[in-house]
Amino acid sequence: MIDLICIGNELLTGLVEDLNGGYLARRLWARGMPVRKKAVVGDRQEEIAAALEEALEKSRVAICCGGLGPTEDDLTREAVAALLNRPLVQDEGWVEKLEAFFGERGMSMPASNLKQALVIPGARLLDNPYGTAPGMIIPWNSRYICLLPGPPLEMQPMFERELLPFLEGLDWAEKVQTRLLKCVGLGESFLDEQLKSLREWDNPSLCLVSSGLEVHIQLCATGDGRRDPQQLLEEGAALIKKALKDFYFGEGEETLEEKVAEALLKRGETIAVAESCTGGLMADSITDRPGSSRYFKGGMVAYDPAVKIALLGVPEALIETEGVVSEAVALEMARGVRDRLQSDWGIGITGIAGPGGGTKEKPVGLVYVAAVNGPGEECWQLLWNGSRRMVKSRTVQAAWVLLWRMMREDADS
Amino acid sequence: MIDLICIGNELLTGLVEDLNGGYLARRLWARGMPVRKKAVVGDRQEEIAAALEEALEKSRVAICCGGLGPTEDDLTREAVAALLNRPLVQDEGWVEKLEAFFGERGMSMPASNLKQALVIPGARLLDNPYGTAPGMIIPWNSRYICLLPGPPLEMQPMFERELLPFLEGLDWAEKVQTRLLKCVGLGESFLDEQLKSLREWDNPSLCLVSSGLEVHIQLCATGDGRRDPQQLLEEGAALIKKALKDFYFGEGEETLEEKVAEALLKRGETIAVAESCTGGLMADSITDRPGSSRYFKGGMVAYDPAVKIALLGVPEALIETEGVVSEAVALEMARGVRDRLQSDWGIGITGIAGPGGGTKEKPVGLVYVAAVNGPGEECWQLLWNGSRRMVKSRTVQAAWVLLWRMMREDADS
Numbered sequence: 001m002i003d004l005i006c007i008g009n010e011l012l013t014g015l016v017e018d019l020n021g022g023y024l025a026r027r028l029w030a031r032g033m034p035v036r037k038k039a040v041v042g043d044r045q046e047e048i049a050a051a052l053e054e055a056l057e058k059s060r061v062a063i064c065c066g067g068l069g070p071t072e073d074d075l076t077r078e079a080v081a082a083l084l085n086r087p088l089v090q091d092e093g094w095v096e097k098l099e100a101f102f103g104e105r106g107m108s109m110p111a112s113n114l115k116q117a118l119v120i121p122g123a124r125l126l127d128n129p130y131g132t133a134p135g136m137i138i139p140w141n142s143r144y145i146c147l148l149p150g151p152p153l154e155m156q157p158m159f160e161r162e163l164l165p166f167l168e169g170l171d172w173a174e175k176v177q178t179r180l181l182k183c184v185g186l187g188e189s190f191l192d193e194q195l196k197s198l199r200e201w202d203n204p205s206l207c208l209v210s211s212g213l214e215v216h217i218q219l220c221a222t223g224d225g226r227r228d229p230q231q232l233l234e235e236g237a238a239l240i241k242k243a244l245k246d247f248y249f250g251e252g253e254e255t256l257e258e259k260v261a262e263a264l265l266k267r268g269e270t271i272a273v274a275e276s277c278t279g280g281l282m283a284d285s286i287t288d289r290p291g292s293s294r295y296f297k298g299g300m301v302a303y304d305p306a307v308k309i310a311l312l313g314v315p316e317a318l319i320e321t322e323g324v325v326s327e328a329v330a331l332e333m334a335r336g337v338r339d340r341l342q343s344d345w346g347i348g349i350t351g352i353a354g355p356g357g358g359t360k361e362k363p364v365g366l367v368y369v370a371a372v373n374g375p376g377e378e379c380w381q382l383l384w385n386g387s388r389r390m391v392k393s394r395t396v397q398a399a400w401v402l403l404w405r406m407m408r409e410d411a412d413s
Numbered sequence: 414m415i416d417l418i419c420i421g422n423e424l425l426t427g428l429v430e431d432l433n434g435g436y437l438a439r440r441l442w443a444r445g446m447p448v449r450k451k452a453v454v455g456d457r458q459e460e461i462a463a464a465l466e467e468a469l470e471k472s473r474v475a476i477c478c479g480g481l482g483p484t485e486d487d488l489t490r491e492a493v494a495a496l497l498n499r500p501l502v503q504d505e506g507w508v509e510k511l512e513a514f515f516g517e518r519g520m521s522m523p524a525s526n527l528k529q530a531l532v533i534p535g536a537r538l539l540d541n542p543y544g545t546a547p548g549m550i551i552p553w554n555s556r557y558i559c560l561l562p563g564p565p566l567e568m569q570p571m572f573e574r575e576l577l578p579f580l581e582g583l584d585w586a587e588k589v590q591t592r593l594l595k596c597v598g599l600g601e602s603f604l605d606e607q608l609k610s611l612r613e614w615d616n617p618s619l620c621l622v623s624s625g626l627e628v629h630i631q632l633c634a635t636g637d638g639r640r641d642p643q644q645l646l647e648e649g650a651a652l653i654k655k656a657l658k659d660f661y662f663g664e665g666e667e668t669l670e671e672k673v674a675e676a677l678l679k680r681g682e683t684i685a686v687a688e689s690c691t692g693g694l695m696a697d698s699i700t701d702r703p704g705s706s707r708y709f710k711g712g713m714v715a716y717d718p719a720v721k722i723a724l725l726g727v728p729e730a731l732i733e734t735e736g737v738v739s740e741a742v743a744l745e746m747a748r749g750v751r752d753r754l755q756s757d758w759g760i761g762i763t764g765i766a767g768p769g770g771g772t773k774e775k776p777v778g779l780v781y782v783a784a785v786n787g788p789g790e791e792c793w794q795l796l797w798n799g800s801r802r803m804v805k806s807r808t809v810q811a812a813w814v815l816l817w818r819m820m821r822e823d824a825d826s
Binding site: 015027290296303386 | 422423424425426427428429430431434435436437438439440441442443447448449450451452453454455460464467566620622624629631686688691692693694695696697698699700701703704705706709710711712713714715716717719720723724753754755766767768769799801802805
């Protein structure tokens with residue numbers, strides 16, 4: 001097992017969210033190395049040492065994030081040195097790296113940074129191309145203390161390039177093998193029914209987690225000497241994919257957005273979006289993907305009804321008879337943006353994000369999402385609970401599901 | 414001090430991010446109650462009990478989140494009962510609430526939910542309008558064990574309505590008083606220089622945290638018998654506001670976006686945005702605010718250069734001579750969207766979000782942000798390091814700073 005210790009006062013005052021713990025847990029687990037516990041402690045030597053002591057008693061590896069900076073607050077090195085009774089020594093190689101780091105930036109090294117060349121004797125140093133603190137792997141009584149810097153931009157590459165391969169090379173008796181299958185567009189009760197027989201399995205075991213509109217199914221298999229965990233996973237995954245074939249879209253780090261983008265590229269088609277209540281979030285979500293300019297023409301955020309009429313060509317009479325939040329207007333918006341931006345696909349979204357603006361007939365959370373592509377036109381009526389942000393983000397997720405469904409039906413037919 | 418314990422296997426596999434720990438830390442700290450340590454443990458009775466034991470040894474209050482559900486995995490109640498040696502008893506009042514909860518939804522109560530009516534003898538129950546598990550406050554040897562449900566939608570209202578007032582009513586010897594001042598648009602080294610004398614203070618102490626383009630300054634004062642902490646904070650805050658008057662924008666939970674929105678409403682003006690590299694994120698950020706329809710006309714995401722020409726009226730010749738990523742094009746986009754959407758303010762954003770598309774003259778991360786309002790026109794050239802998402806989000810922050818600056822200059826003149 002592995003223990004994580006995240007270090008920094010700012011994490012305990014809530015000024016900064018700890019992003020490292022979740023990242024490391026996810027990455028380690030995906031490679032079959034389970035995390036026993038995560039602790040978040042302040043910049044206090046005795047707290048760091050106490051957390052480390054517990055971690056080394058219960059787990060084989062303790063990974064500490066943070067507290068490697070140049071200031072007096074940064075005490076992780078000191079806590080480890082005191083705990084192991086190995087006084088810190090200056091690493092001349094790292095002093096040279098520090099001088100080079102500052103030299104390249106046309107600066108001379110501040111004296112305080114010299115502290116970052118202090119290392120635990122016996123440690124293997126981990127390179128830090130984006131910062132000034134080295135990481136360390138410190139072997140101790142068949143266990144390992146690993147130190148990583150706190151800033152995610154420095155921590156993540158160091159972890160991926162050096163620490164993760166090192167940990168994978170250790171011989172893990174308790175190593176688990178996992179697979180993560182991703183589904184969308186189905187209720188949990190339906191899923192429960194479909195997977196009833198599988199849920200009684202204990203190897204691989206199943207863990208279901210909702211993530212927005214998606215349901216992620218994690219399979220965990222352990223080798224028990226008789227059966228090969230990879231084969232157990234393969235069999236389990238095949239059964240699940242068969243049972244959920246209408247909902248399954250990908251595995252591991254794959255995303256629904258990526259599946260839709262790949263389909264658009266394969267079809268050689270482009271897309272444009274007209275948004276009202278989601279206020280630009282759909283366009284934002286499309287453009288988060290590098291290379292999206294190859295299939296994304298652009299979007300219109302038609303917040304004011306007058307903009308829907310003037311720029312998207314939604315007939316004023318339609319808005320009067322059907323209301324601005326209606327299936328007819330969503331479809332007109334989708335057609336309007338497709339025609340004006342000369343794309344193949346058009347998306348139209350109109351609804352009431354709240355907290356104000358709802359009526360008995362059209363309550364807060366009511367949203368219409370339309371997608372058009374040539375003769376293919378579809379519109380979903382949705383009703384969400386929750387905050388304004390929740391309505392916006394669930395609606396955008398639904399739009400991706402709608403696109404994915406329509407493209408898959410095309411592919412099937 | 415307070416210890417936080419977040420419970421759930423899904424938190425250790427990284428499948429779900431722990432949002433409760435950061436929320437509770439921030440809210441407790443803002444009310445002067447410091448958090449000593451946060452632990453994240455799995456659904457294992459012995460791990461929960463061990464974390465609780467440590468917490469109660471070091472802190473006066475231990476708050477546990479999660480593990481109160483109806484399934485066999487949910488073991489928080491059992492762990493506390495075993496630790497305190499107080500067998501769980503069924504609370505008949507809660508059984509009635511459960512039956513009513515399901516009755517209102519036209520369902521009969523599943524037998525497994527009866528487990529949620531099991532309580533620790535001596536506990537004060539905390540109501541849960543959004544779910545089926547009660548929270549608890551359990552006094553024990555002048556200390557308190559507090560249990561909250563894991564889903565944030567249930568946890569947050571319960572914490573705010575019942576647990577926070579209870580904790581504030583306790584007599585906290587170590588209670589600190591804090592204030593959070595927020596600045597924007599200044600470098601950390603400049604800030605260091607300005608605050609040099611203040612930083613040597615130890616009461617109130619200063620803590621600086623960067624949050625995107627903002628710098629948040631937290632002042633912490635403790636009553637030492639001689640001086641009143643509120644007055645210490647008042648004096649410190651006044652000095653900081655004076656030193657940083659060009660950069661200070663608000664306090665506590667106030668946001669820059671809110672300051673700009675308030676200024677627009679006060680001026681009775683409207684805004685529209687034309688975005689290229691931010692891909693809708695600026696519009697999304699404007700529309701996250703309830704009531705934004707009162708001042709936000711709409712936006713155009715002009716991703717394809719052809720869309721900039723056709724819909725925003727950017728002259729094709731200008732794109733050819735200046736390039737699509739240029740000050741001239743950003744200004745034309747701002748003017749174009751203002752004129753077409755008939756708003757008072759127009760924002761134009763064009764740049765290279767990366768990772769591809771950069772050249773030596775115009776590298777990845779180069780962005781122009783323009784704002785126009787009548788005769789007032791301003792354009793910033795920015796150059797960001799970092800991922801595509803980072804470029805998008807920093808650019809949107811910069812657009813808010815630009816708007817805030819221009820409106821404040823108007824107000825000053």
